[in-house]
Amino acid sequence: MKLLLKAVTIASAIVATPVLAQTWTLAPEGSHLAYGSIKKDTIGEVNSFTNISGQVSQDGKVEIEIDLSSVETNIDIRNERMIEFVFRKAGTASLTADFDMSEVSALGVGETTTVDAEARLSLAGTDVDFDAEMFVARLSETSVMVSTNDMVFIGTEDAGVDAGIDKLMQLADLPGITRTVPVTARLIFNLDDKKAEAAPAEESTVLAAAVEGDIKAGKKVFRKCSACHKLDADRHTVGPSLHNIFGAQAGQADGFRYSEPLQQSEIVWTPETMAAFLADPKGTVPGNKMQFRGLKKDADIVNVIAYIQAETQG
Ligand code: HEC
Incomplete structure (x- = not known):
């Protein structure tokens, strides 16, 4: 009974260990987050943040912290004014997003794809939600590059920074600064494999x-x-x-x-049941x-089951 034997071999490989937690950590070198503004309808400027950090969890929750005091406008007084009036000395802003990690993990080295992310910027107590199409490139087994596919526009009113921009205009005696801000990002993430510190409390032993x-x-x-x-x-x-296939009833x-x-x-x-099915789909469920x-x-079989488990159970 070849089939039975297979199921037994595989069952013996099943142990109750914590699922490997895979976290992608933002690498500051190589990452770049910038925004632009246009003054008096003619003068374009690019500002960036030199200090950003963050990570993406296994289930695709992206959390990026932007150190607002690291803004670089290339002019000291302008940096100070940005921090004081626009960012209101908020310290950090956070950027969160939900990302489809299965697509990213399935990318081979050298392959690229685009994914839609729903993102939220939280700055000094104001949240702005926006959609961003991201371009993802797998650089190596353990690193990916994620960049904005086009630029993303964020309204200054939505972001709660209009009053600060009024102040900048007044201080610099400018007739106008655009009220929508193009944002671009290039983020490099590296994978660290580490054992989950504690096994998550699962409701069913099957899932555990x-x-x-x-x-x-x-x-x-x-x-x-x-x-x-x-x-x-x-x-x-x-x-x-x-x-969430494990624990589910087939065909439902x-x-x-x-x-x-x-x-x-x-x-x-x-x-076990999936191992038997994958070893012989037609024999296990005829028709x-x-x-x-x-x-x-x-x-x-064992490895693909481990992968599906790791990817679909947070
Ligand atoms: C050519 C397409 C194709 C490939 C390749 C394929 N599957 Fe499937 N799979 C299906 C289809 C279609 C069904 C639904 C079958 C049915 O309803 O009878 C299915 C059903 C399943 C189910 C049952 C799902 C449920 O909700 O009950 C599992 C589990 C599964 N596949 C796993 C796999 C795994 C793991 C692989 C790779 C090793 C794989 N399949 C490769 C097409 C495919």
Whole structure:
């Protein structure tokens, strides 16, 4: 019984260890955050921040801290005025966004993509929400570059800095400063793999059981799946989204049309049941419509399961 044997080999590799937490940390060197302004309709200026820091968590939560006192306008008095009147000595501003990490993690070295991010800038008690299309390039196994694809415009009124700009105009005796600010960013993030400090308290033991596989190797294996499956919630393509698949009953995701056999299989996805399914999709659920022969190597199966777990469980 080849199949049974496979399931047993894989089950023995399943241990209750914390899932590897992967955090992307912003590398200050190489990163650049700038905004522009136009004075008197004619004079364009670029200001930037020399001190930014931040990270992206495994589930795609981006948090960037901007040290407002590090603003560089190339003129000292102008730096001081920006800090005092526009930023109102707020110290730091924060930029948060939600990012689709499954797309980023699935990128091979040298590959690029664009992703939409919903972002929020919080400055001196005011929040501005905006959408930004970001260009992402995988520079190496452990680093990505994320930059604004076009520039992003932020209204000074929305950002709560209008009064400060009025003050600058008055101080510099300027007839006008534009009230929408183009922003561009180029951010480099490096991956650090570290064990989660404490295993997250999971409701079900199925979810707590992590496969001791090689997540990086599993990511490569997942390229065989990614033509048909995405890991983000509700994103069904040729196949159903595999978001939060562990613990779910087979064939039940909303918005995807499954075959009858899978829908009625009564399988609950655990590392074991998925291992059996991936080893022999047609044999495990006869008549299902996944056009995939299955994975031959046990190691590939263990690793891809580890990867899916790591990517879809925060
Ligand atoms: C050619 C497209 C294709 C490829 C490649 C593919 N799948 Fe699928 N997969 C599907 C389709 C379509 C379904 C739905 C099958 C059905 O309803 O019978 C499915 C179903 C599944 C399910 C059940 C989901 C649920 O909600 O019940 C899992 C788990 C799964 N695939 C995992 C994988 C993994 C892991 C890989 C890569 C090793 C992979 N698939 C490769 C198309 C694909």
